[in-house]
Amino acid sequence: MTTPLLPREHYLNIRYGIASWLLTKDHKRIALLYLIGITVFFVLGGAFAVLIRLELATPAGDMVSADTYNKLFTMHGVVMVFFFLIPSIPAVLGNFLVPMMIGARDLAFPKLNLISWYIYMLGGIFTLWAVVVGGVDTGWTFYTPYSTAASNTNVVATGLGVFITGFSSILTGLNFIVTIHRMRAPGLTWFRLPLFIWAHYATSLIQVLGTPVIAITVLLLALERTFRIGIFDPALGGDPVLFQHLFWFYSHPAVYIMILPSMGVVSEVVACFSRKTVFGYSFVAFSSLAIAVFGFLVWAHHMFVAGMSVYAAMVFSFLSFAVAIPSAVKVFNWTATLYKGAIWWQAPLLFVFGFIGLFTIGGMTGLFLAALGLDVHVHDTYFVVAHFHYIMVGGAIMGYMAGLHFWWPKMFGRMYPEGWAKFAALVVFVGFNLTFFPQFVVGYLGMPRRYHVYPEEFQVLNVMSSAGASILGVGYLIPMVYFIWSLRYGKVAGPNPWGATGLEWTTQSPPLTENFTVTPVVNEGAYEYSKRETRVV
Amino acid sequence: MWSGLPLFPEQASTVASQVDNLYFFLVALTLVFSVLIAGLMVFFAVKFRARNTAQVGAPITGSVPLELLWSIVPFGISMVIFAWGATVFFTIARPPDETINIYAVGKRWMWKFQHIDGQREINELHVPVGRPVKVTITSEDVIHDLYFPAFRVKADAIPGRYSTVWFNATRPGEYHLFCAEYCGTQHSGMTGKVVVMEPAAYQSWLSGGVGEMSLAARGQRTFQDLACHTCHMEDASGRGPSLVNLFGSQVKLADGRVVTADEAYLRESTLNPQARLVAGYQPLMPTFQGLVNEEGLMGLIEYIKSLQSAQNAR
Numbered sequence: 001m002t003t004p005l006l007p008r009e010h011y012l013n014i015r016y017g018i019a020s021w022l023l024t025k026d027h028k029r030i031a032l033l034y035l036i037g038i039t040v041f042f043v044l045g046g047a048f049a050v051l052i053r054l055e056l057a058t059p060a061g062d063m064v065s066a067d068t069y070n071k072l073f074t075m076h077g078v079v080m081v082f083f084f085l086i087p088s089i090p091a092v093l094g095n096f097l098v099p100m101m102i103g104a105r106d107l108a109f110p111k112l113n114l115i116s117w118y119i120y121m122l123g124g125i126f127t128l129w130a131v132v133v134g135g136v137d138t139g140w141t142f143y144t145p146y147s148t149a150a151s152n153t154n155v156v157a158t159g160l161g162v163f164i165t166g167f168s169s170i171l172t173g174l175n176f177i178v179t180i181h182r183m184r185a186p187g188l189t190w191f192r193l194p195l196f197i198w199a200h201y202a203t204s205l206i207q208v209l210g211t212p213v214i215a216i217t218v219l220l221l222a223l224e225r226t227f228r229i230g231i232f233d234p235a236l237g238g239d240p241v242l243f244q245h246l247f248w249f250y251s252h253p254a255v256y257i258m259i260l261p262s263m264g265v266v267s268e269v270v271a272c273f274s275r276k277t278v279f280g281y282s283f284v285a286f287s288s289l290a291i292a293v294f295g296f297l298v299w300a301h302h303m304f305v306a307g308m309s310v311y312a313a314m315v316f317s318f319l320s321f322a323v324a325i326p327s328a329v330k331v332f333n334w335t336a337t338l339y340k341g342a343i344w345w346q347a348p349l350l351f352v353f354g355f356i357g358l359f360t361i362g363g364m365t366g367l368f369l370a371a372l373g374l375d376v377h378v379h380d381t382y383f384v385v386a387h388f389h390y391i392m393v394g395g396a397i398m399g400y401m402a403g404l405h406f407w408w409p410k411m412f413g414r415m416y417p418e419g420w421a422k423f424a425a426l427v428v429f430v431g432f433n434l435t436f437f438p439q440f441v442v443g444y445l446g447m448p449r450r451y452h453v454y455p456e457e458f459q460v461l462n463v464m465s466s467a468g469a470s471i472l473g474v475g476y477l478i479p480m481v482y483f484i485w486s487l488r489y490g491k492v493a494g495p496n497p498w499g500a501t502g503l504e505w506t507t508q509s510p511p512l513t514e515n516f517t518v519t520p521v522v523n524e525g526a527y528e529y530s531k532r533e534t535r536v537v
Numbered sequence: 538m539w540s541g542l543p544l545f546p547e548q549a550s551t552v553a554s555q556v557d558n559l560y561f562f563l564v565a566l567t568l569v570f571s572v573l574i575a576g577l578m579v580f581f582a583v584k585f586r587a588r589n590t591a592q593v594g595a596p597i598t599g600s601v602p603l604e605l606l607w608s609i610v611p612f613g614i615s616m617v618i619f620a621w622g623a624t625v626f627f628t629i630a631r632p633p634d635e636t637i638n639i640y641a642v643g644k645r646w647m648w649k650f651q652h653i654d655g656q657r658e659i660n661e662l663h664v665p666v667g668r669p670v671k672v673t674i675t676s677e678d679v680i681h682d683l684y685f686p687a688f689r690v691k692a693d694a695i696p697g698r699y700s701t702v703w704f705n706a707t708r709p710g711e712y713h714l715f716c717a718e719y720c721g722t723q724h725s726g727m728t729g730k731v732v733v734m735e736p737a738a739y740q741s742w743l744s745g746g747v748g749e750m751s752l753a754a755r756g757q758r759t760f761q762d763l764a765c766h767t768c769h770m771e772d773a774s775g776r777g778p779s780l781v782n783l784f785g786s787q788v789k790l791a792d793g794r795v796v797t798a799d800e801a802y803l804r805e806s807t808l809n810p811q812a813r814l815v816a817g818y819q820p821l822m823p824t825f826q827g828l829v830n831e832e833g834l835m836g837l838i839e840y841i842k843s844l845q846s847a848q849n850a851r
Contacts, residue, residue, distance in 0.1 A: 066722050139719050145696060146679040150645070150721055234697030240680055241695065275587065276594030283604050305682065306693045307700040310630045314623050321615035325608055332607040333599075335574055338581035341594035345586065353578060360574045364567035371618050373552075373625020374559050377689040380682060380717040444560065445546045446686025448717040451725035455713065460542045499590065530596040 004494035006413050010510040025110035026513050028411070031096035033117050034087060039480075041083040041124065048076035050473060053435075053466040061453040069452040070137040071153065077140025082162050083124050085396055086254060089261035090207075091120070091172060093403045094200045096411060098176055100504035100511065101194050103185025103520040108178040116171040123165030130157035139450060141251075142218070144232035144243040148225040156225055159218040166211045166218075169257075173207030176200055185503065187522035194502055194526045195271075195284055199264025202288035206253045206260075206295065214250035217243065241306055248299035256295040258392055259359075260288055262399025263330055266352050269402050270334050272500040273349040274341030277527035280333040287326035294323040304375045313372055320370035327363050331356060346498070347421030351402035354429045358394025362387060365440065383443025389436045401428070401479065408483065409497045413509040414490030420482045428475035434468025501527055549712055549733065550688035551705040555625050557689070563618065629690055632703035636671035637664070640752070640835040643674065643681030643694035646723035648714065651835060655749035656742075660729030662714060664706055665739035671703040673800060677831050682718035685731055691717050699800045706733040756840025759833050763825060771844075777822060778815050784842045789816040803838050 011028045021029060051072050055063045064072065095113065099106050107113050130136055136158040138147040147155050180201050184193070221243070223229050230236025232243040271278045278284055300308060300316040334356055343349070365387040369375050378384060409415050438461040443449075447458045454462070496505040503520050504511075524531070548554055585594075639662070640651040650658050650672075664670045674683050676694040683702060684691035692702035716727035734742060750758075760766055768777035783798050791814040796802055805812055807829065810822035829837065 061725075066725070070719075070722065070724070137721070143680060143719070146719070146721060150679050234695075240697075274585075274594050275592065277596075277598055279597065280599035280604050283599070304626075305691055306680075307695060307698060310627060313626065317623060317626075318619055321619050322612075324615060325612050328611045329604065329608055331574060333604075335577050335581070336603065338578060338585065340597060341581070341585050342587035342592035343582045343585050344590060345582070349582075353582070356578060357571070357575050360571050361567065364563075364570055367566075367615065367618055368560070368563050371559060371563070371622030371625075373622045373629055374556055374563070375622075376626065376629050376691060377556050377686070379691065380684070441544055445543055446684070446713060446715065448684065448715050448725075450719040453725045455728075457543055530593045 004492050006492055007508040007510070007512075009512065010413065010508065011513045012412070012510050014513050023114075025106070025114055027095050027099050027107050027110065027113055028511065028513075028515075030113050030117050031092050032411070034091040034095060034120070037117070037121060037124065038084050038088055038092060041079050042088075042476075044128075045076055045079035045084055046473065046476065048072050048079065049469065052076060053469040055452070056454070056462045057466040059454050059456045059459050059462075066452045067137060070139075070450070071135035073450055074136050074139050075131055078127060078136070078158060078162070080392075081140055081254070081258075082165055083120075083127065085258040085392055086169060087120060087165075087172075088258075088396070088400050089265065089403060090176070090200060090203055090257075091117075091168075093265065093400075093407060094176065094203075094261060095172070097407065097504055098179055098197065098200055099183070100410075100507065100515050101197055101502060102180065102183060102188055103503045103516060103522065104179060104183040105514045105516065107175045108183055109175050112171055113175055116168045116175070119171070120165055120168035123161045123163070123168065125161075126164060127158055127161030130154040130161060133157075141247060142221060142243075143247075144221065144224070144238070144240045145234065148221055149233050149235065156222045159222050163215050163218045163222075166215045169207045170211045173204035173211075176204040177208065180204075185520045185522050188503075191282065191285070192522055192525050193285075194264075195267035195278060195281070195288075196261075196264035198285040199260045199267070199288050202292040203257050203260045205289075205292050206257050210250045210253040210257075210296070213246060214254075217246040217250070220246075241303065241308075244303050244306060245300065248302045249296070252299040252302065253292075253295045255388070255391065256291050258396045259399075260291060262355065262396045262403075263288065265399045265403035265406070266330075266334060266355055268500075268502070269348045269352045269406050270337050271527040271529070272406070272498050273344045273346055273352075274337050275344070275529040276337055276341040277525065277529065278333065279336035279339075280329075281525070281527075284330055284333050287329045290326040291323065294319065294326070298323050301370060301375075304372060305379050317370055317372045321367065324363060324366060324370070327359075331360055331363070347416075347418055347425055348402045348406035350422055350425040351398050351405065351428075354425060354432075355395055355398040355402060358390050358398060358429075358432065362390030362394055365390065377446075378443055380448055381443040382439040382447050382449055385449050386436045386439035386443055389439070393436070394432055398428070401425075404479075404483075406498070407504075408486070409493030410504055410509045410511070412487055412490075413493055414486050415493050415497060416479075416486045416490060417482050420478060424475055424478040424482075427471060427478065431468050431471030431473070431475045435465050435472050436468070438462070438464040438468075501529060547687045547708075547710075547712065549706055549708045549710065550685075550690070551707055552625070552628055553687070553689045553707075555628065559618075559621055559625055562621070566614070566618075629703075632671045632701065633669045636669045636703060639664075639670060639672045640832070640839075641672050641674045641683055641694070642677055642831045642835070643683065643716065643720075643727075644677040645679065645721055646716070646727040648681075648683065648716070648727065648729055649832060651752050651832060652743070653752050653839065654743050655751045655755070657749070660714070660727075662729070662731045663739065663742050664731060664733055665736050666706050666709050666733050667736070669703055669705045671701055673835070674700050674702065675831050679720050680718050681716045681720050681727065684715040684717035685712065686715065687712035687731075693718055699804065706731075709733045709735055709738075752836050752839040753843040754840075756833075756836030756838070756843075759829060759836055760840055763828060765837075768822070776819070778818060780841050781844045781846055783844065784838075788813075790814060791816045791818070800838050803841055804834055807834060807837065 136153045230238040232238040298320045301320045442461040642649045674694045676696045681694040688704040692700045714729040768775045773779035811820045
């Protein structure tokens with residue numbers, strides 16, 4: 001077998017110059033613009049996390065002031081949630097892959113796609129400006145009346161940043177929905193779609209239906225804060241708990257915006273490296289939709305101790321247990337997919353193993369919080385912090401890492417160094433657990449979240465957490481280095497280094513701007529590995 | 538070195554063991570499922586490891602019985618947890634009939650407690666062992682949350698509302714008291730201790746105050762200072778309704794609705810009297826917003842509670 005050569009012409013070298021990037025309508029180039037944007041925000045959010053963990057290494061508030069600490073955890077949350085996690089997989093991998101996976105030359109609305117990126121950056125710059133001119137200290141949850149009446153930080157600017165970025169999310173979702181409905185290749189029926197597409201379809205529904213609610217909520221908050229119009233502040237005749245209802249009506253489904261695309265990645269990677277179709281394809285597909293629908297009905301489980309009626313609490317508790325089932329079904333199906341597969345231990349699969357293990361723990365600990373009598377104790381403690389980091393870092397980011405490794409050769413035509421990638425997967429897994437597992441324990445002991453100073457008996461667990469965070473940080477830095485290295489020195493990948501099914505792998509790597517020279521015709525399911533002779537190019 | 542590593546909080550209330558039992562069950566369940574999934578994953582990944590890159594997996598596409606099995610069984614288990622959690626929650630949410638009543642006001646950044654007998658304390662709460670204590674909570678500014686980890690209970694302190702938390706302490710000692718809802722700069726300094734005392738020690742603590750008048754007596758003084766008594770006469774001959782026997786009764790409103798005169802209703806009717814006007818009375822009462830603070834309101838409520846005629850006394 002000869003070493004493949006990079007194709008002579010592809011989407012990266014077709015044009016050069018800043019304008020060719022900033023005015024591009026190519027979904028692949030826009031994906032890379034997003035990749036740069038979200039990486040900057042990830043590094044920034046990570047830097048805030050580092051400072052938080054350094055401060056918490058000792059019980060006293062000895063490194064930064066209380067106000068600074070409050071700004072650090074707020075900006076960590078705002079940046080990570082709104083500017084990294086929500087756009088991460090959809091805007092980078094989704095943008096790159098949705099058209100390629102369905103045999104299309106671009107998204108349905110290429111200009112809208114570019115505008116979405118500009119809106120995202122505008123929102124990001126607004127928020128960065130708020131950070132630079134002094135930060136914000138409300139927590140990423142912006143709870144009223146603190147945010148409207150008490151905080152004297154840049155709440156409105158940050159809120160406007162979130163408001164603006166929301167439109168990027170809505171437009172991306174809209175673009176995906178139309179593209180998936182209208183631009184599938186001939187023969188690509190709904191049940192032949194890769195599960196990555198199903199996951200993005202479900203995600204897009206949430207983005208389109210949910211994001212307007214947070215936009216309105218942030219706007220109302222800004223109105224009350226700026227013009228003293230009484231909406232949430234009881235001193236002005238408002239209702240502070242109303243804010244929580246509106247906020248979580250978006251922000252709980254937003255959790256599924258973060259995790260569903262990751263689940264889509266897991267399905268692709270598990271199938272490819274097991275050389276098998278995903279076990280129970282239609283159950284995995286429909287569980288994505290079930291999560292999207294039921295995800296809208298559980299918001300008030302964030303408010304069990306905010307004085308709601310016991311009967312309302314029971315309804316939301318019940319629904320929260322119900323929404324766990326489709327996630328459990330997915331985990332069982334992925335595990336079953338491995339059975340009698342031909343398991344090829346490559347780095348993307350290792351990240352996926354990390355995802356499945358950590359997501360299982362994250363999901364199971366969600367049951368602790370859905371159980372009413374237990375939530376009263378652990379609500380607003382580090383137990384909650386640990387739980388959602390298992391879902392968002394252990395789940396969503398692990399999936400993002402898996403996807404980035406899996407499709408890196410497609411995006412840039414070159415391989416990352418496999419040995420280093422396996423090492424990074426291990427470091428991330430170890431560092432992650434050391435960081436967040438102790439937080440379950442310290443949370444059950446009663447340590448409240450968002451504490452700058454804490455009682456001495458919690459120190460050992462906090463030191464473990466801080467030590468783990470430094471390992472986790474290294475685990476994320478290693479891929480950043482070798483990914484950049486691989487752009488120039490990586491082994492040339494060829495069209496399909498994994499021997500994977502899927503239309504994106506039938507093209508050259510990196511692909512042409514128009515993706516396909518001839519519109520592909522599909523006549524089989526998404527993962528027919530066991531039927532075909534596997535080609536390894 | 539492990540002596541510095543606590544793994545489990547003290548159990549110091551009657552509900553603590555109920556909450557912990559559910560916790561242990563869920564920890565065990567998490568362990569079972571995590572080991573099951575991780576174990577199968579590793580086992581399959583090793584056993585079915587590809588020998589060469591051209592090898593493909595078996596043509597298995599799925600199994601409806603298995604899908605049903607791993608949907609229905611987890612659903613059944615989750616319903617058990619749901620019912621268990623709801624049962625514990627009802628215990629936590631419903632205080633017994635006979636409780637020691639304490640009022641708490643959260644304010645950036647302190648907790649102010651008022652006892653019925655008149656003692657007032659800040660960031661410290663003295664309670665007796667073995668008797669149910671109910672704390673009625675509100676906030677003067679932003680949302681706080683009164684949290685007793687050793688008792689496994691907490692409740693938000695929401696401005697403009699009353700919430701309650703109750704516990705029955707089982708072991709004398711000093712335990713943490715935290716603010717669990719983020720409230721600004723000194724959020725992590727809004728902490729204190731709850732001191733659980735033997736009944737005798739508690740009695741002497743109660744009587745060891747500096748001769749403060751009871752909360753109801755303070756309320757009565759406020760009642761007179763604000764001239765409430767000029768309209769709310771005991772014999773109902775004033776321009777406002779008599780407040781005797783009001784607390785806990787059913788009140789018919791001008792718009793035809795009937796409400797229970799609880800703490801929240803009394804508070805609202807003081808600050809926003811026309812919101813739920815009593816049937817048969819003119820909307821004459823001015824607002825007392827700004828004239829009486831949250832602690833003063835609690836005194837007023839306690840005073841109104843004490844206005845029970847002989848045959849109605851509890």
